[in-house]
Amino acid sequence: MATILIKHIRTLVQASHTPVGVVAGARMGELPVIDDAFLLIENERIAGFGPMSEAPERADTQIDASGRMVFPCWCDSHTHLVFAGSRETEFVDRIRGLSYEEIARRGGGILNSARRLNDTPEEALLEQALARLQEVQRFGTGAIEIKSGYGLSVEGELKMLRVIRELKKHTKMAVKATFLGAHALPPAYRENREGYLRLIEEEMLPKIADEGLADYLDVFCEKNFFSPQETERLILAGQRFGLKAKIHTNQFNCLGGIETSVRHGAISVDHLEVLTDVEIECLLSGNTMPTLLPGAPFFLNDHYPPARRMIEAGLPVALATDYNPGSSPSGKMAFVLTLACVKMRMTPEEAINAATINGAAAMELQHTHGSIEVGKAANFFITKPIPSIAYLPYAFGSDLIEQVFVGGVKC
Numbered sequence: 001m002a003t004i005l006i007k008h009i010r011t012l013v014q015a016s017h018t019p020v021g022v023v024a025g026a027r028m029g030e031l032p033v034i035d036d037a038f039l040l041i042e043n044e045r046i047a048g049f050g051p052m053s054e055a056p057e058r059a060d061t062q063i064d065a066s067g068r069m070v071f072p073c074w075c076d077s078h079t080h081l082v083f084a085g086s087r088e089t090e091f092v093d094r095i096r097g098l099s100y101e102e103i104a105r106r107g108g109g110i111l112n113s114a115r116r117l118n119d120t121p122e123e124a125l126l127e128q129a130l131a132r133l134q135e136v137q138r139f140g141t142g143a144i145e146i147k148s149g150y151g152l153s154v155e156g157e158l159k160m161l162r163v164i165r166e167l168k169k170h171t172k173m174a175v176k177a178t179f180l181g182a183h184a185l186p187p188a189y190r191e192n193r194e195g196y197l198r199l200i201e202e203e204m205l206p207k208i209a210d211e212g213l214a215d216y217l218d219v220f221c222e223k224n225f226f227s228p229q230e231t232e233r234l235i236l237a238g239q240r241f242g243l244k245a246k247i248h249t250n251q252f253n254c255l256g257g258i259e260t261s262v263r264h265g266a267i268s269v270d271h272l273e274v275l276t277d278v279e280i281e282c283l284l285s286g287n288t289m290p291t292l293l294p295g296a297p298f299f300l301n302d303h304y305p306p307a308r309r310m311i312e313a314g315l316p317v318a319l320a321t322d323y324n325p326g327s328s329p330s331g332k333m334a335f336v337l338t339l340a341c342v343k344m345r346m347t348p349e350e351a352i353n354a355a356t357i358n359g360a361a362a363m364e365l366q367h368t369h370g371s372i373e374v375g376k377a378a379n380f381f382i383t384k385p386i387p388s389i390a391y392l393p394y395a396f397g398s399d400l401i402e403q404v405f406v407g408g409v410k411c
């Protein structure tokens, strides 16, 4: 049995001897910490922690973390990190005045990425995606959800999901796969929406289920993309194949995607840049995790989700990167925390809860990830010497993570 003892930790963050579980409302502002702490790892799991006065004397490896803090790894519950190439030309088009929606209407956006993806062999896609996965791991992410949605064809969607399956073999991170066939209507079906919905239901879903390629189903519920009625139909189709829902909704318009998703027990609803009070009430009535992706409104220069209103109403929120080539080309969770604090007025404690335990819950991983608890995966990072927890989102340009451990192994 290999043991690692981290000693003299200035502050051990999100560490609790009673299960943390999802945190909501005022509790989001509470973060359990232990000062002058130790953390003991046995193989892949957390075996113990507490004040230094109770630290064991022996371990195979000992690390002195004086002046440093230890956090559980980030749980990034919404990414599109399998994609081909990049879209900085659209970034420049937006600087010159075109909107994201206008670029999409002209065949750019998601359809641009879909063309590239379908032209890229599986091996090349895997190589690009693996480099991104290794990068986000260095940024402190230890559990991640990855979506398809740039295939928009049977072969393309399967290719993306197979790449995600391959990625799992190369990492100790927890990886969840989401099928997002309904990300945009492919051009070949422009006059035949019904045909594409049936392609998803009758060809994509059965093949995906057959190969066990996905955990969740996603739909981009938005004007010019998919309606709440179509979203409902696809949520139900996914359920027939054992896939629970995680839904893109309320990015630009309130169309009813929240109500539909909550009613059908979706695991999460993501984006929520626009959100009515009625929709907040609806979220309070269910167990769907509202997931905020401030990297997207930052990069699109749009407005941010009403996080304060949500937390003050008693809701939990999760934070994720939305790492994708169009609206959020970054997988850096620490920057997402800074955006949450600066642009949504979340406190550092709220942002950390949202990026750890609540992010884990948005992937149904809250019992194994997202906090320092005995028996949970040994996924944690050691910071450089920092004076306080708030310093992490505050010093937004600095790279403050010194060592990352995933599954008990240093990355």
Ligand code: NIG
Binding pocket: 109, 110, 113, 220, 248, 251, 296, 322, 324, 325, 326, 327, 328
């Ligand atoms: O979550 N909004 C839909 N999907 C992605 C962006 C996709 C893209 O622009 O490639 C998002 O922001």
Ligand code: FE
Binding pocket: 078, 079, 080, 248, 322, 324
């Ligand atoms: Fe997204």
